[in-house]
Amino acid sequence: MAESLETLREEVLDRIARCATEPEIEDLRVEYLGRKGRLTLLLRGLKDLPPEERPQAGERLNQLRRLAEEKLAARLAQVKAREKERILREETVDITLPGSRWERGRMHPLTLVMDEIIDVFLGMGFEVARGPDIEDDYHNFEALNMPKDHPARDMQDTFFVSQDRLLRTHTSPVQIRVMESRRPPLQIIAPGAVYRHDDDATHSPMFHQVEGFMVDGHISFADLKGVLTHFIRRIFRPETKLRFRPSFFPFTEPSAEIDMQCVLCGGEGGKREGSACRVCKGSGWLEILGAGMIDPQVFKFVGYDPERVSGFAFGMGVERIAMLKFGIEDIRLFFQNDLRFLRQFV
């Protein structure tokens, strides 16, 4: 009995260890532990043994049964885990295949740059104003201190739509319109399209400007410098060097032009390369903004007392900023709407 039990034990354990699938394990369980299983039958046969052998044989048989149950359960878990592992392995995808999605549309690069500009000024407490693209002579020129026959009008070749009406040559008329209808304090930007009679790689008959101005009791040239320095360093790099140069605009006094360090050569002007930098033409500087303190005459036109208020105004070309930011060399690309160009702006 003892030897045969030992053989049976080895046989059971060996067969459990060789099971590879769930059905095999189930079959084995039925074979040994099922209702007519061999172990079950042996246990049932205990009663035929002499009473003195029964306890010992019973205990050993029960031990074997428990062992078989444990081993079967363990083996089942093992087989199940392996099976799961196999399924997961089979389900593995090729992660190098391309992802699927609809192609997105793009926003126009000028919108991207315009939004960036607007957001910097909104952050500084400015608000947005708008004005008509078709302006009258008064708002576009006269009230900005450019009377008829003023040579400064030569700086802006104009499209006319009637004797007195024209396509605005700058966004500055919005300055006049806002000041006509409101009182200081004002801190306003006016983005929009402007038009000049010009068409080549650096000039488009339509382009975009952002005009801005700030008027209050004591706004000074130092404030102008502060606001515009902050602005340029937000739009370009924080360490960008700037220079403020005197200039002339009929509607500001003093007037300034603001140059920033060249984005390509970093202000070197291409001296190291031995040929002039193609972006700044070797000067190391790029003109980026026109600005100045609003001329007292302009305040008189809108009925403000230049003794009591002062303010600054500035204007910038959006295309120019976009061209510098993105390294675009032909302004006409913005308006040809070629998807090969527009798609590049993610």
Add this chain to the structure above:
Amino acid sequence: MKFTFNWLKEFVGLRASPQKIAEALTMAGLEVESLVPLDPGYATRHPGERDWLMEVNVTPNRGDCLGILGIAREVTVLTGGRLKPPRVDPHTGDASARRAVDVRIASPRLCPRYSARVVHGIRVARSPSWMQSRLEACGVRPVNNVVDVTNWVMLETGQPLHAFDLERLSSKRIVVQRAGAIKKFVTLDGIERELEPEDLLICDGEVPIALAGIMGGRDSEVRPETGSLLLESANFDPLTIRRTAKRLALHSEASHRFERGVDPEGTLYALDRAVWLLKEIASGSPLGGVADRYARRRKSAALWLRHQRVKALLGIELASGEVEKITRALGLKIRRRSKTGLQVIPPSYRPDLAREADVIEELARVHGYDKMPATLPLVRAAGGMADGHLRRERAMRSFLAGEGLTEMIHLPFTSREMNRRFPGLWRGPRPAVEVLNPLTQENAEMRLSLIPGLVESLRAQVSQKSKGFYGFDLGKVFSLGFTGAPEERQCLAGAIFGYRERRGLRVKEQSPAAFLDIKGLVEGILELVGVAPQVIWTGESLPPILHPGKGASLEIAGSRVGCLGELHPDLCEELRLPSFFIFEVDFEKLLQYAPREFKVRSLRRFPSVERDLAVVLDDGFPAQRLVNWIKEQFNHSLIEEVQVFDEYKGAPVPQGKKSLAYTISYRAEDRTLTDTEVNALHGELVSRIGQVFGAQLRE
């Protein structure tokens, strides 16, 4: 303004390099646009001399810097050097010149001053090479010694001069007057010019001999045989010169300077300088006297420069010593000093300094903008918000880009033809705004609609063999209103054609853009603005640009706010384009109807139960009609929503019919509905639909 560095050095003691001087001028508002070493050819004619050509961008307010002496004066202000004016042949007080010619000014306002000297014994020849090469370097073509001297002196002093052949002036009576009845005049370039009565002429008696301040006449010009000269140095009204020069498109070095204002006090100095040069290089023997009419003296007004104002405008306190130093260096006279400021008189060559602000600018300019502080002003609490308009523009762009449409910006110019085809959303036929001076005839009108621009972009894309085009434009359109005044509106338009591009593995069945795609875009737009519930969709009275069966018009409160659909096949044929879909909405009008705010609904506590319904109806039956009937006529409180989810034509549905499928959601506020309850209600709905619409229920 072009000149050479060495020429400048003749007038001011300079040790600094050309680069340093260029930098100083640029930072003082006289932007040096280029500084280039002169070529070797120039150097061989000036042995041992290295020179640079400087080009300064002189702003329109600085007429005084249109002469090298003016630039030199500016350099002395910036570097503290001394001005060294060139040598002259000083005129005398005698009457010799006045006896030789009589000068009369008929219009003193247009010609404040006219000065002239007489030089005999002239031998006209080529100028010496030093003069020729310098003139050439500065962009002036050498002609002969006399003409070259007048140009030379103009470059030096900024005062334009003109030399007449004295022997060919028959009456020797110079009259400066308006053209009046004189209709024609031949300038020295041989072109006959049509005159207007307002043009200013220099006449010899009755005979015009020069277009004042612009160009001399052919018949009195200096010729090889000329022996005696009348040398004119005058001052003219800027506006008059500008009008005439502009009208005749005759822009000369002289008119350029007169337009920007020449110092009337400088006429005699320029004359004397020219005479000295003529003696040197043209063997001239001048009369000592000068014929000088100074009809209108311009007096520079004294003005106050207040310390407090300087500080308020510039944001810095300049030491009063520095203020005085700068004003004096600039040639302003200090007339009075008080506790609050200085009273100063600007020099005659700076007519641009007429007001306190002008002088404050000078202080800032000379002090140096870069030395001024930069501060951030205190900001008022108001402002700083992105207004609703901006917010919605941004939302629109993001939405459409997300839907695969790329934003495009088109020039707003178009042709008459395209405007005729695409009249836009204007109420009634509207004339387009015409550009009086267009770049080309194809661009002579302002667009009435955004569609033409999109059509051109689509055309370009199709010609690149592209399988799809998805674009939009948020821009302005223009027209003439009933009063003839231009009107402009911001519109939003899009065009879609063919297949929307997909990334990744190829999809088996992708369908090209169709009506429901463009409708979906417009629904999205209306939803974003918040006006969807107010909009009425109609297939009636469609704009003729649309396919009559595949288009819709949008109205709010009876006025049209947009349209969408397939472009009319005839129009596509005319444009030689495949069929595509467009929409255009009046963005500004939509915003007018946009609700200011909304409130959220509370979340439903009990689940809804859905039942589908498919009915066979006439082909022409609008799907929405059944939805409306259920909501408005059947109108049961347990019906929460009705949605169309399918339309089907073809077997087994009979010819002339279609099957429409709807989902109906039932929900109670206070309990979970039971199947029995829903089935009863749904059954009732189905049988009512059968009765009312004669609709057949489909399995």
